[in-house]
Amino acid sequence: MTASTSVAGRLAELGITLPAAAAPIASYVPVVVHGGIATISGQLPFVDGQLMTGRLGEDVSLEQGTAAARACGLMILAQLEAAGLLERVERVVKLGAFISSTADFTDQPVVANGASDLMSEVFGEAGKHARSAVGVPVLPRGAAVEVDAVVAIRAD
Amino acid sequence: MTASTSVAGRLAELGITLPAAAAPIASYVPVVVHGGIATISGQLPFVDGQLMTGRLGEDVSLEQGTAAARACGLMILAQLEAAGLLERVERVVKLGAFISSTADFTDQPVVANGASDLMSEVFGEAGKHARSAVGVPVLPRGAAVEVDAVVAIRAD
Amino acid sequence: MTASTSVAGRLAELGITLPAAAAPIASYVPVVVHGGIATISGQLPFVDGQLMTGRLGEDVSLEQGTAAARACGLMILAQLEAAGLLERVERVVKLGAFISSTADFTDQPVVANGASDLMSEVFGEAGKHARSAVGVPVLPRGAAVEVDAVVAIRAD
Numbered sequence: 107m108t109a110s111t112s113v114a115g116r117l118a119e120l121g122i123t124l125p126a127a128a129a130p131i132a133s134y135v136p137v138v139v140h141g142g143i144a145t146i147s148g149q150l151p152f153v154d155g156q157l158m159t160g161r162l163g164e165d166v167s168l169e170q171g172t173a174a175a176r177a178c179g180l181m182i183l184a185q186l187e188a189a190g191l192l193e194r195v196e197r198v199v200k201l202g203a204f205i206s207s208t209a210d211f212t213d214q215p216v217v218a219n220g221a222s223d224l225m226s227e228v229f230g231e232a233g234k235h236a237r238s239a240v241g242v243p244v245l246p247r248g249a250a251v252e253v254d255a256v257v258a259i260r261a262d
Numbered sequence: 263m264t265a266s267t268s269v270a271g272r273l274a275e276l277g278i279t280l281p282a283a284a285a286p287i288a289s290y291v292p293v294v295v296h297g298g299i300a301t302i303s304g305q306l307p308f309v310d311g312q313l314m315t316g317r318l319g320e321d322v323s324l325e326q327g328t329a330a331a332r333a334c335g336l337m338i339l340a341q342l343e344a345a346g347l348l349e350r351v352e353r354v355v356k357l358g359a360f361i362s363s364t365a366d367f368t369d370q371p372v373v374a375n376g377a378s379d380l381m382s383e384v385f386g387e388a389g390k391h392a393r394s395a396v397g398v399p400v401l402p403r404g405a406a407v408e409v410d411a412v413v414a415i416r417a418d
Numbered sequence: 419m420t421a422s423t424s425v426a427g428r429l430a431e432l433g434i435t436l437p438a439a440a441a442p443i444a445s446y447v448p449v450v451v452h453g454g455i456a457t458i459s460g461q462l463p464f465v466d467g468q469l470m471t472g473r474l475g476e477d478v479s480l481e482q483g484t485a486a487a488r489a490c491g492l493m494i495l496a497q498l499e500a501a502g503l504l505e506r507v508e509r510v511v512k513l514g515a516f517i518s519s520t521a522d523f524t525d526q527p528v529v530a531n532g533a534s535d536l537m538s539e540v541f542g543e544a545g546k547h548a549r550s551a552v553g554v555p556v557l558p559r560g561a562a563v564e565v566d567a568v569v570a571i572r573a574d
Contacts, residue, residue, distance in 0.1 A: 133378035134393040138355050140414045141298060142453065145356045148394030161365075199450050200457045204396045209473075212560045222445035237446040238460030238566045240516045241556035244397035248368045254394045258452045289534035290549040294511050296570045297454065301512045304550030317521075360552045400553035404524045410550040 113192050116228055117183075125152055125180055127188035136185040139259060142196075146185055148204070148254040150246065151177035159248040162241075163211030166250045175203060175220030178253035182221070183228065186257065197258040198225045198235040204252045207241030214239040221253045269348050272384055273339075281308055281336055283344035292341040295415060298352075302341055304360070304410040306402065307333035315404040318397075319367030322406045331359060331376030334409035338377070339384065342413065353414040354381045354391040360408045363397030370395040377409045425504050428540055429495075437464055437492055439500035448497040451571060454508075458497055460516070460566040462558065463489035471560040474553075475523030478562045487515060487532030490565035494533070495540065498569065509570040510537045510547040516564045519553030526551040533565045 117124065130136055130147060138145045151158040151174035158174040160166035166174070179201075186192045203218035205211075218239035225233035235255075245252050273280065286292055286303060294301045307314040307330035314330040316322035322330070335357075342348045359374035361367075374395035381389035391411075401408050429436065442448055442459060450457045463470040463486035470486040472478035478486070491513075498504045515530035517523075530551035537545035547567075557564050 130393075133375045133382060134357070135390045136392070138353065138390070138392045140353055140355055145392040145412070147392040148396070197450065197452055199452055201446070202394065204394070207556050209555045212556060212558060214556075214558045219445045226445060234447045234450070236448070236450045236457040236459040236566070237442075238514065238516070238564065239558055240460070240554050240564060242396050243365045243399050243555050244363050244368060244370075246368060246370045246395055252394065252396060254392070256457070286549075289531045289538060290513070291546045292548070294509065294546070294548045296509055296511055301548040301568070303548040304552070358550065360550070398552050399521045399555050400519050400524060400526075402524060402526045402551055408550065408552060410548070 113195065113228060120227055124184040124187055127184040128152055128181055137189045142259055144186065144191055144257045144259050146182050146255040146257065148252040149178045149181035150249040151251050152181060153177050157247055158250050160250050161206045161208055162217060163208030168213060168216060171217040171250055172220035174251040175217050175253060176224050178251050179221035179224040182253065182255045191259055194260045195229060195232065195257055196260045198229060198233050199258055200236045200256040202254045203237065203239040204242045204245060205239060206245050206250050211241065214241055217251065269351065269384060276383055280340040280343055283340040284308055284337055293345045298415055300342065300347055300413045300415050302338050302411040302413065304408045305334045305337035306405040307407050308337060309333050313403055314406050316406050317362045317364055318373060319364030324369060324372060327373040327406055328376035330407040331373050331409060332380050334407050335377035335380040338409065338411045347415055350416045351385060351388060351413055352416045354385060354389050355414055356392045356412040358410045359393065359395040360398045360401060361395060362401050362406050367397065370397055373407065425507065425540060432539055436496040436499055439496040440464055440493055449501045454571055456498065456503055456569045456571050458494050458567040458569065460564045461490045461493035462561040463563050464493060465489050469559055470562050472562050473518045473520055474529060475520030480525060480528060483529040483562055484532035486563040487529050487565060488536050490563050491533035491536040494565065494567045503571055506572045507541060507544065507569055508572045510541060510545050511570055512548045512568040514566045515549065515551040516554045516557060517551060518557050518562050523553065526553055529563065
């Protein structure tokens, strides 16, 4: 991404339409900004408004899981856009990826790349982040993947 | 919470007595403050000094789990108080909620609200935080819930 | 650690040789530095280039698990060294420890101490950190432990 390209423009180039920012399903807010850092709540994978559910190693394929992680990443972008922060992203600092997994599924990094690759595509070097990816037995509403984020934000 | 009310006063209004701050059960400290941010270690749910153990979907009801998450939240407040930071809370930035869950329990957000609602009750708008809530198979000492936190702190 | 001792010197005193910094196994970077904070990606336990795999409560003993957590800690230090940050560590702020666990293994804090004790040995007071330790059913590549970190960095 060159400095002169807006993130909205880059999304359009990539043919990416952001989903509607999901409302929190509980007593919290999607994004908190403090001291130049946006902390984004764990996002679930909605595609066309439908939650991608299931478990890797069971009823979700590697391809579907990766698509779910990308959907979580798109929701992170949608939350930043809804908060008026999308064009002010300075650096994606960290993604935390929780992958619903059977006890013998060990390709969490491949799945999480669905979200990580999206950040590189959209933000270029500024999208390169630290990451943790772990297996969990179950996620809210039976989601296949949940991803949260820490993003550095430029002053207006 | 109005600006003129102390947090201690607000807790009294709510009829909340904080527990004794639990000692870390290992080689770490309960709270680190750096750059205006307090990072609070994962807190377990103690009620009257007794750990709430068990697993959601198995031997812990939704009500008990929510009470356990609230107990974790109270312990976060107790740690802030023990560190002399409770009256200097500027914003609850993030809660990370880990819920001991069977593979088919998917109401982690409801459980985590036990901690989230507490923050709103005590701090009002400043208590509205970003959050992740995930299922885990087991927690330290068999605890039902563990919650960690990132809290912005005002200068003295 | 006295102010006049380098971290490299302290590691030598302790007889610790850092491993080669592991390359990320996916689309992310090992360390992001922003605003004086280094965020280190989740590190897996490599000993002599070999990943320590398995699950606590099953085929990994408490001693092996603790050694695995220490190996994750060494990899965190190796990543800081590779990024040119090891001598600029101001404070270890937070470790996040994910322990591959059967449903009845509850000694995650003991395991995580493998990483926590290392930070105290190497950095002294500056190594005392906040921490979360949770059980997970499975980790990338079948690793026994994964640890990520937030570390405050001094200006040059």
